Structure formats: C-alpha cells, structure tokens
Amino acid sequence: MQASMTKFAIDDGSTNVKISWIDNGEVRSVTSPNSFRKDWKSAALLNDRKVFNYQIASTKYTYDATSDKALSTTHVAFQYDDLNLLSVHHALLQTGVKPGPVSILVTLPITEYYRADDCQKNEENIARKKANLMREISLNKGELFTIVDVEVLPESLPAVLTTLMDSGVNEFTKSLVIDCGGTTLDMGVIIGEFDDVSAVYGNAEIGVSMVTNAARKALSAADSDASYLVANELIKRRHNREFVEEVINDISKVDWVLERIEDKITELGAAVAYEAKTFMRNPNRIYLVGGGAMLIETAIRNAYPSLGDKIVMIKAPQEALSREICCYHAADTQAEAV
Template identity: 85%
Template sequence: MKFAIDDGSTNVKISWIENDKVHCVTSPNSFRKDWKSAALINGKKIFNYQIGSTKYTFDATSDRALSTTHVAYQYDDLNLLSVHHALLQTGVSPCPVSILVTLPITEYYNADDCQKNEANIARKKENLLREISLNKGELFEIVDVEVLPESLPAVLTTLVDSGINAFTKSLVIDVGGTTLDMGVIVGEFDDVSSVYGNATIGVSMVTDAARKALAAADSDASYLVANELIKHRHDREFACEVINDLSKVDWVLECIENKIQELGNAIAYEAKTFMRNPNRVYLVGGGAMLIEEAVHAVYPSLGEKIVLLEQPQEALSREICCYHAA
C-alpha cells in the first residue's frame, strides 16, 4: 500500500486511497521515554515502542512528553515513532508500505540556490527506514520512502478549479508547529516563482506560552493538552477542566490570545516582506486559522481572495495522496 504523510512536529496527517475513496487521519505527537503499564487500563491499547535500546510510549497527557517542536525532529527517533504510530491509527492491517513524507521548505531546498538539499532528503529517508519494534504488537514495514517539500502541493486542486489566469500570483502561507513555509505560485501551478521558510516561527510559540501559563496555574500539561486548550480556548467548560487554579483561568486564556496575536503579526510581517502584493493568498497548515485575521489586516484589498483552505491541517497530505499516492 501507499500512504501520503505530512509528518509535522505537532501532528502527523496521513492520507490513503481505499475503495476509490480518500481517507485521512490526524495523529498527535505525544511521546515520552520508558514504557507504560497496561495493568490498570483494561481494554485500552497501549503503544510501547523500542528503537535500539531506548524505550518510548505514547502518552497524551504526560508533562514529560518529549518536545518535537524543533527542526531536528525531522531526522530523529520521535519522527520515526510518530510516522509508525500514525500508520497504526489508520485501521489498516500492518503490511509492507511505501510512504511519501514531507520536509519543511527550509530543509528541502538549499538557501543559496533553491536546489534540492539531497543530504537532508537522504537523512530523512534513512531515518524512516530504521528498525523499530512495538511491544506485544505488529508494525507496518516501510519498504520505500519518497520525500516531498511541504506546503505548496496543498493548494493543487484549489488552484486548478479556481479559473485563474496564467499571470495570477498566488501566495501560499503554511503555518506548522515549528516552521513557517511560503511560496509564490504562478497561474494554475504553471510555475513556482519563489519559496521562503522560517524555522523559528510556528504554532509552538503559542503552545510553549500555553504550557508555561498552565504550569503557573498548577496545571502542568503535555504539548498535546496545551494544543487542545488553544483549539478550545473559547470553551469555558473545557478550560476549567484543564486549568486547576480557577482564579487564573482568564489569565491563562489571555496569555494564549496575546501569543496568537503575536504569532499572527510575525507571520503577516514575514508575508508582506516576502510578497508585497500577491493576487491571492491561500492559508494552510495546523495554525492557519490562528493567523487568518492578521493576514486579512496586512492585505486589506484582497478580501475574499484570501482563502483559508477547507480542513487546512489535512490539506497537504490529502493533495499529495490524490496526485502521488494513487
């Protein structure tokens, strides 16, 4: 089988075609070292992995969850773990598979000449072909790895169906957990005129602020729980379940909102510097909804030509699946 995988630092988005239908699953990254005991968890699947001599487990709520919000994640144990864990969430029986995975633009292309960084691509492939085992379980066997650049393929269908002319310049802004990727596409994908990436701007800015605020409110949390609070920040009931010190609920939520605004302003500045006057803007990635307002503010004349893709987090894996994994 063939799977298209956008293996981001916060979530792995995986798509595949079965019975002529595209299926998509989002698998969050939340791993810690050592194994979890299944003794007290009847009927619940425990995912205990081993890579070399190191043991890991999937743990959604542990505040000891290992950080994946750094570029080195693309080539380390946590990336190998996240891809195999995502494959197990598909419901497909483990079998030999070919996978298409992604690298941030800053890692996929050389900064000086915009050519493929073959060394990074080879590192990514080698990492995902390494041995890994699942205690009391069976894993997929990855037999082939193809590496693609992030962000731009996510808008393929949208552009082809949009009826734009050959001179339209579309700016694609992909906001991930760790990186910001941007590219300018001419026409209906007739040409990619320029690409840009910043490995220091991503949703992790907000996640880290949320975790610090939670810790200050006696509520140490994993990256996964912090991200869930960001998603449900307008749900008071959810916030009160996550935050122990109820006197600090408003303060924690305010910290999150301030950091979201800071993230939006930073990305809007980067976008305007990279592409002053695009004809259209497309927002993709897990953080797309957080920065939509800031992008509208920096490109006020575009109005409805600023498009937040439907299900922006899964857009890249879905498009890669449709055009490469079929």
C-alpha cells in the first residue's frame, strides 16, 4: 500500500516562512526566518550545529542568521526569485519530517494574486510562482524535499476562517481583515461567515520592513551592523533590556536606537490605520493577522474607537494563515475520501 504524500501549507512571507502540516491528526506549525547570503559557510565547530549550504544553478547560497551581508527579501520580486525557493526548502527542512516527495500550498500577496483592474486571478503571476518553486535546488551534504505539486492561494483572508465560524456573526456582518506582513499590507472585507468577499485591497509599499530597515540603520549608527533577522528580533524583544544591550555595541546609543524603532512603529501604525479607514470606514468587526499585527494594534484601536472588543488579534497571528489553510484543505481531503 502506497503511503500518502505529505501536504504542507506554507505562508512564504518575505521575513519569515510559516509552515503547517497534519501529524497524526494534529496541526503542527513552524516559523522559519529568512536570512540567506551568497557563497557557502564552512562546517560548524559544534557537531550539533548544522550548516545549510544550497546551490541554485551556478549560484551558491548559505543560511546565515547574523550576517549583515544577508540578502534583502523585503520586496515583491521575492515571490518569484531564488530567495523564495531557498526559503521554502529551508522551512521544509525545519519541520523534522523526513525529506521525500511533497505537495505544497503557498501564498501570494493580494496585490500579486489579483489583477488591479478587475479583481480576477492574475494567472501569469500564479504560474510564475509555481514555476519558481518547481526549479532545481541542491543542498550540499544533505537531502531536500522534492516538490511535486504547487497550489497558489491569496494571502490574509483564510487566516480568519475558524475565528469567523466561531464568532456568532450574522449574514450581514462586515468583517475587515488587516494583514500587516513584512513587505505588504493586505486587506479584505468578508460578509457573514465567509458567505462572500466583497472587496480586497493591497499596498506593496507598507509593511514591517519599514521598521526593520530603520532598525538596521540605527544599529549601524551604533556600531552594530546586523542582519534583517537580528533587526526583526530586536524589534520583537525591544522591551527586554538585557537582550537589547547584547545586540547594541555602543551602549550610549541604546535609548536612541529604541526611540528610532518606536518612531517607525508609530509611523507604520498610522499608515496602516489611514489605509484601513480609506478602504473600509465603518466595518462591524476587525481581525488583525500577520507578523506586524502586534505593532499596529494600538493604532487600529485608536482609529476605530467604537468597536472595542470587536477588534480581535488572531491567536498566533504570524502562523494563522498557514494554520488555517492547512486545516481547511485537510478537511476537504477527508471529505473527498468519504
């Protein structure tokens, strides 16, 4: 009897890849940061530290969490390039599942998945994404998964599927979903319990990368050049003084660096709130998802003061999309089997 092929749901964002799969009836999830540079690393001194040296065509890459030479992934072109292929395969290796043939569900930002003029699927972009992930890649002294099937889905909206089903909304409820990711801001209006999607909107110029880039510039000015991964970790752990002082070399500039980060977080929140109010002035509910959800929560609550507890941050907002896609397609598969 042939074993069934594992299917992974992957939200391959520019900053982190979030991956979910079903393991013995339970949903498992892993978040894998993107931090790659060109050329290979030498073998690690410690036996328990694995080195990930990849090759795509004639170009060599390595995973390097701390290098300030890490390649930028905070641009829409990331969805179709070597770094996207690297990030997906690297994330698959972090699952602990034995490499073999796999089927994957991946995502595209709303601005890439739908055409701006008529809101229909952009089949060209979808085909480009599939073709990119089917390309050959090798891991030096290691085995990779073989991607045999790729399905592409739009970002953000499926992340609230379970939450909406359990929320008691009626058929007229208008729910605004705000997904603030590393590079893009995606929004959509859902009617009822996913009875209809009445509008979608995306802005490829607004994302957490605004804060990340500001953090890296401030770190550089404080004699602390850092990778995108380290800068993002500093943003997340900015209230942990011990961690902050480990990352910033010039201790006299610690408060200055933190102020630059807070200023940019405020700017990001204001930009998202403005876009949200322009897109949907008076929704009945708001759901926040994506890696930047916690950074913009205060700004959204201030922009929609009358909604109160009807503004909800989805549990584990960064992994919500991959988790929900995984559950939804697992249920579909089971239904087809019956």
